[in-house]
Amino acid sequence: MRATLMYEAGDVRVEDVPDPVLKDPTDAIVRVTRSCICGSDLWPYKSMPHKDDGRRMGHEFIGVVEDIGADVGGLQRGDLVVAPFVWADNTCDFCREGLQTSCRHGGGWGARGVDAGQGEAVRVPQAQGTLVKLPVAEDSALMPSLLTLSDVFCTGHHGVVTARVRPGSSVTVVGDGAVGLCAVLAAKRLGADQIILNGRHTSRTDLGRDFGATDVVAERGDEAVEKIRELTGGDGTNAVIECVGTEQSLVTALGAVRAGGAVSRLGVSQYRNVPLGFDTMMRNITLTGGAAPARAYIEELMPDILDGVIEPGRVFDRLIGLDETPDGYRAMADREALKVLIRP
């Protein structure tokens, strides 16, 4: 089959790789019908050292079950399924607590002999725990939004849940990428009153306004903090969702949060230290968030997509075939595209 490999920063290729086959009785084979490129894929695209045999890419996909191991219950050949961005047994103590990203028998896509999402098919370990059936046809118009349940919309939701957003909350979202926009939508969905989107790309912040942002702050750094404080009577917002991953964006987030509030971090951290000294302690600032356990949220969020209440799939602004994936990376890195959907 064909699949996407990254060999080093800037070097993405679609190549022939072995067809996946069942290895363990808990496996399933899924033929991928939709995949996409994640903002987090851009970090290695910018900085990955050379790897002779390449790294399989992609961790978001929807597909059709083609084969299933003997121990996989609840699934049949022909089922359309969505996969969260880590696989997990969904039965261990961490999974039962809703932290499938720390599953005792789980792992990531594209590592240790497991296929990745940007390809024609995937061997899915722990298939019963990992995959969630989609009650629609393979070519449903809802595909883009349902694909966001793999990662990006669940990630935005994780940010607002961990930052304790509730009806009436004020929220700042730092970053106008697909995760940031999904965080806006998730905050609106949970009843936030004021949602300030901190981003400078008008086409993106316009979608953010459609998703529920009440204010847009285009400035960065100290100037962004000043504007956010002006918009909140000097206080900052109850919750701040950090959707970039740089130290600067985290400093902005900490400056924008109200005393007693929470900063939830969703951007993959490119920093080692966080400036959380005396001031943030006296102000009772909480830093929370992390890698989203998408699996914990899929059943909760899917009905609003099926019912047309929310349309997170609007973050996809380009559709490509699998062979065009290298150009999809380039387009996202160059900010020509917000988020690229792949139809293999």
Place this chain on the structure above:
Amino acid sequence: MRATLMYEAGDVRVEDVPDPVLKDPTDAIVRVTRSCICGSDLWPYKSMPHKDDGRRMGHEFIGVVEDIGADVGGLQRGDLVVAPFVWADNTCDFCREGLQTSCRHGGGWGARGVDAGQGEAVRVPQAQGTLVKLPVAEDSALMPSLLTLSDVFCTGHHGVVTARVRPGSSVTVVGDGAVGLCAVLAAKRLGADQIILNGRHTSRTDLGRDFGATDVVAERGDEAVEKIRELTGGDGTNAVIECVGTEQSLVTALGAVRAGGAVSRLGVSQYRNVPLGFDTMMRNITLTGGAAPARAYIEELMPDILDGVIEPGRVFDRLIGLDETPDGYRAMADREALKVLIRP
């Protein structure tokens, strides 16, 4: 009247200062009957630069209302009251949210013309919002425990509340000072199953065991983390309460916390940066806590003290008169005393 002033590190004196008088109609004058020295007072005792006119010390006290302003409701001359370690109106939005440490009309003791606790009397601003009546006599045997409602027991409670300790939780407490021991007691009170106390002073950890610690780890740093992980099947504990304030203790706390868990910091932070990079993000670690809004907790915690269910006052192991306060500081700094109670 007599009151305690610190002129620089190691230089504490009890001197004559002006008697407090009502300034604002929201003030009360309280004659102090019990006060104490806080672990946080030891930071300036170790490092304060010289201050010509000295700094008034003490932020924990119980006393009798001697005079009250016209706008102070709910209090009468002769009432015995406890004061939380910041004063607050208890009516602003922050106070209504239970964050009296960020009160819009509040402040700290010993600053900007407000008296401090280690003296014979205090002018209490925002007296109606700040002071809480004690339904006991001035010489009650419960005085030490009731005095911990000013700060140290409420602070320990704040740690376990913000770290989401609940029945069945596992908890690590880093630090065997009075706050750490109170955090143990507070965790036990909220139903924690396993409480690991990380401290090396046997007399203190013995009291910790009385308060509910199920395990004591005397090691520090990486060795402490290793022991705590051994005690928890390799996982660490759901909650970690950091009660020291140094970078080392915070690193220990972050190493001891289970994925998805929370570190609550209570020790006054002597660091600027917290090592919260990629690993803690992937593990969904929350950093929370901060300066405790004692006022928010006093009514909730007092009944268990009045009923004899808990006895946080056992953290006091020395009783002195006001004139002995300088030696009280020395004794705590030399670790001769755990926490010093002052009877002016």
